[in-house]
Amino acid sequence: MKKLKVGIxxxxxxxxxxxxxxxxxxSLTVKSKAEQALTLYKKHLLPTRPFEVYTITEKGMKIVTHSGIKVEPDFSIDLSPELDILIIPGGPLRAVQAIAKNQKIIDWINTHKNIEYLCSVCTGAYILGETGLLDGKKVTTHHLALKMLREKYPDIQVLSDRKVVQDGNIISSGGVSSGINMALYLxxxxxxxSTANRTAKTIEFIL
Structure with a gap:
């Protein structure tokens, strides 16, 4: 299989x-036990890994996270490589509301509507909701944001009983750590x- 490009x-x-x-x-997912052992031994990831992960911001500038840690992205949305998977994470309400009002970012997300997988984590579903791509689809989000998502986007079928929900090429996940479940589902x-189970075991995550 080809290496899949993942943008976050x-x-x-x-x-x-x-x-x-x-x-x-x-990033840590590989195709065999032997490669898994090498990945845990070597400083650099193997070139044969199936996923290549990039971080992307609107302007390619450093951002500050909710906890105050700064992160420098790989690309701006204008210079992003062609993606196979796009992941939209969440954050506090004010932060996701600001992104949902950013038409350039919403338009950029919409250009990826036909990629293999378009994913949201936590309140990232609120951002995806603004694109219109979730209308008529089943999705989930953080348990504290379920009501907000239903009220803001009444055409979305918001589910509360699952950590990961797939509807077509769109995969959504619940709050925060549910993004790990979503990635393992992917x-x-x-x-x-077997590969998903091996990766989960590598990071000592119980499915």
Whole structure:
């Protein structure tokens, strides 16, 4: 299979685990036990890994996360490589509302509506909701944001009983650490259950 390019949108006050969890899962996923052992031994990731993960911001500038840690992205949205998977993480309400009002970012997300997988973590579903791509679809989000998402976007079928929800090429996940479940779900869909289980075991995550 070809190496899949994964873009993770970052913005000021994003929650770290929302993007770092999926980034770590997809970056550490490999195709065999032997490669897994090498990955844990070597300083650099293997060139044969199935996912290549990039961070992307609107202008390619450093952002500050919700916890105050600064992150320098790989690309701006204008210079982003062609993606196979796009992940939209969440953050505090004011932060996601600001991004939802940013028409350039919303338009950019919409250009990816037909990629293999378009994903949200936590309140990132609020941002995706603004694109209109979730209308008529089943999605989930952080448990504290379920009501807000239903009221803001009444055409979305918001579910509260699952950590990960797939509807077509759109995959949404619940709050914060649920992004890890979502990334492992992606690995299972693309590479199979045994690979997903091996990756989960590597980071000592219980599915």
């Amino acid at each position: 949108l970052l913005f000021d006050y994003v929650d770290i685990l929302d993007f770092a969890g999926p980034a770590e899962i997809l 690995v299972e869909q693309i590479l199979g259950e």
